[in-house]
Amino acid sequence: MTMLKDPSVKYRPFQPINLPDRQWPSRTITQAPRWLSTDLRDGNQALIDPMGAEKKNRFFDLLVKVGLKEIEVGFPAAGATEFDFIRGLVDSNRIPEDVLVQVLTQSREDLIKTSFESLAGVHAAIVHLYNAVSPLWRQVVFGLEMPQIKEIAVNGAKVLRDQAARFPQTKWHFEYSPETFSTAELDFSLECCEAVMDVLKPTPEHPIILNLPATVEAATPNIYADQIEYFCRNLPNRDSAVISLHTHNDRGTGVAAAELGLMAGADRVEGCLFGNGERTGNCCLVTVGLNLYTQGVDPGLDFSDIDEVISTVEYCNQLKVAERHPYGGELVFTAFSGSHQDAIKKGFAAQETRNDQLWAVPYLPIDPADLGRSYEAVIRVNSQSGKGGFAWVLEQDQGLKLPKRMQAHFSKHVQELADQLGRELQAGDIWDVFRKAYRQDGGRFELQDYEETKAPDGSRVFAGKIAVDGQVQSVSGRGNGLLSSVVATLQDAFGLGLEIRDYSEHALSGGSDAKAAAYVECVTPDGRTIWGVGVDEDVATAGVRAVLSAANAI
Ligand SMILES: [Zn+2]
Numbered sequence: 251m252t253m254l255k256d257p258s259v260k261y262r263p264f265q266p267i268n269l270p271d272r273q274w275p276s277r278t279i280t281q282a283p284r285w286l287s288t289d290l291r292d293g294n295q296a297l298i299d300p301m302g303a304e305k306k307n308r309f310f311d312l313l314v315k316v317g318l319k320e321i322e323v324g325f326p327a328a329g330a331t332e333f334d335f336i337r338g339l340v341d342s343n344r345i346p347e348d349v350l351v352q353v354l355t356q357s358r359e360d361l362i363k364t365s366f367e368s369l370a371g372v373h374a375a376i377v378h379l380y381n382a383v384s385p386l387w388r389q390v391v392f393g394l395e396m397p398q399i400k401e402i403a404v405n406g407a408k409v410l411r412d413q414a415a416r417f418p419q420t421k422w423h424f425e426y427s428p429e430t431f432s433t434a435e436l437d438f439s440l441e442c443c444e445a446v447m448d449v450l451k452p453t454p455e456h457p458i459i460l461n462l463p464a465t466v467e468a469a470t471p472n473i474y475a476d477q478i479e480y481f482c483r484n485l486p487n488r489d490s491a492v493i494s495l496h497t498h499n500d501r502g503t504g505v506a507a508a509e510l511g512l513m514a515g516a517d518r519v520e521g522c523l524f525g526n527g528e529r530t531g532n533c534c535l536v537t538v539g540l541n542l543y544t545q546g547v548d549p550g551l552d553f554s555d556i557d558e559v560i561s562t563v564e565y566c567n568q569l570k571v572a573e574r575h576p577y578g579g580e581l582v583f584t585a586f587s588g589s590h591q592d593a594i595k596k597g598f599a600a601q602e603t604r605n606d607q608l609w610a611v612p613y614l615p616i617d618p619a620d621l622g623r624s625y626e627a628v629i630r631v632n633s634q635s636g637k638g639g640f641a642w643v644l645e646q647d648q649g650l651k652l653p654k655r656m657q658a659h660f661s662k663h664v665q666e667l668a669d670q671l672g673r674e675l676q677a678g679d680i681w682d683v684f685r686k687a688y689r690q691d692g693g694r695f696e697l698q699d700y701e702e703t704k705a706p707d708g709s710r711v712f713a714g715k716i717a718v719d720g721q722v723q724s725v726s727g728r729g730n731g732l733l734s735s736v737v738a739t740l741q742d743a744f745g746l747g748l749e750i751r752d753y754s755e756h757a758l759s760g761g762s763d764a765k766a767a768a769y770v771e772c773v774t775p776d777g778r779t780i781w782g783v784g785v786d787e788d789v790a791t792a793g794v795r796a797v798l799s800a801a802n803a804i
Contacts, residue, residue: 267476272512284518286320293526326368327361352376357406360562366413380427384434407449425459450489467500477512482515494518499530513669547571556621649758693802747775768792
């Protein structure tokens with residue numbers, strides 16, 4: 251019960267495919283494939299708690315909304331729950347005209363009949379026949395030879411043909427899967443598919459879907475691509491078949507295998523949203539779709555509100571979408587490290603000055619806004635974050651754009667809190683520490699009211715009412731401008747020797763009630779640097795408040 255020093259005594263490498271003139275490595279994917287969601291079948295059968303009708307209907311509606319035009323809705327012969335759900339879909343007219351539902355059946359006459367009955371009355375549908383063809387299954391699971399395995403497929407195809415004739419009002423499509431294709435002899439898979447085609451007689455106008463599953467992923471994805479290219483090149487009547495991929499993720503490359511399979515000539519991809527499915531799951535349709543999107547190819551699937559997609563999928567599957575799942579995970583548009591935050595912040599700023607729409611932001615392969623994610627969620631702050639993170643949060647959340655040197659000052663407060671709490675800081679945490687650090691909830695000096703007048707010599711006179719420790723006092727002072735007259739007042743009335751070294755102000759971004767923020771950097775007689783912040787509807791008053799906020803630090 252331990253890992254082997256020499257695993258080759260137990261595991262054999264997958265044999266490569268002899269295809270020296272393979273073409274797929276230099277191809278690119280320039281258009282979206284046909285998509286089939288098997289969430290309600292392959293996905294559902296892998297759940298701890300399989301979906302009931304309510305969840306299945308909700309999932310079905312989500313798939314339609316996302317834009318799936320082919321949806322495998324179940325295994326009708328598996329039992330009453332499956333059968334009744336599919337009948338319900340048909341009877342309630344829930345299936346849009348342009349959507350094809352698909353049902354899966356093993357190659358047995360009674361099961362195939364039940365499958366057709368579950369769909370009776372539907373405008374169009376795909377019946378999906380499968381049997382396993384690879385040596386391990388032939389020998390270990392069934393104890394059958396190749397001719398008998400092929401016979402199973404052919405017999406199933408004949409039942410498909412005959413059953414379809416019983417329901418002529420429906421436009422039937424057929425799909426055949428040589429299950430375990432990726433671990434089977436290629437020529438035998440071809441032989442089975444050709445035999446099925448001989449029965450069903452597909453044409454370019456009414457093609458058969460040949461679905462080639464990596465039922466268990468067993469090799470690197472380039473080998474799957476070789477298998478697909480070999481199959482496409484050697485299938486007679488290739489134009490009468492839609493080549494479909496069905497990859498699983500046992501080696502963690504289900505998405506890669508599907509993508510290389512498309513390069514190798516396939517037309518269609520089967521999978522599940524966020525890669526649910528048996529064991530490690532099916533190919534993730536969200537990832538393949540959005541990978542295409544970020545190459546400038548319209549996937550024909552709409553993930554504009556990815557959070558809604560996730561919440562429905564999580565609700566129906568009762569499984570969480572991993573925090574780092576491509577495109578959808580909670581953390582994939584989030585940067586904690588200071589250098590990443592800084593680069594992203596600069597990227598967003600540069601993006602605003604572009605005169606085209608092209609996306610080029612460091613660390614973000616896709617614009618989160620395209621998926622309905624907000625920029626505010628991009629940058630989060632913990633003890634690993636530098637100045638960029640909280641400055642971004644303050645700007646997004648409160649509209650405050652702190653001057654550079656003040657950011658450096660405030661970062662010490664943020665760092666202290668992050669270390670003290672030992673967890674990620676929320677926007678609220680940062681706002682609280684800001685209010686405290688710059689005395690935004692009051693202090694010893696509180697401005698009640700003031701007037702500014704211009705003296706005959708051009709100087710300014712500040713005459714104000716300031717509450718000092720709760721006692722309102724009328725005070726005044728004179729200076730070259732408003733702020734220096736406030737400084738003079740503080741000196742004359744209270745003996746505070748403040749000197750303003752720097753001042754800046756800006757209108758608050760966002761929000762309907764226009765406000766301004768003012769920042770002062772001051773030096774005390776003993777050489778300390780202190781900062782003050784004031785926010786007010788009136789920009790001049792914001793400045794006065796900023797000076798008093800600094801005074802409250804003394
Ligand atoms: Zn599968």
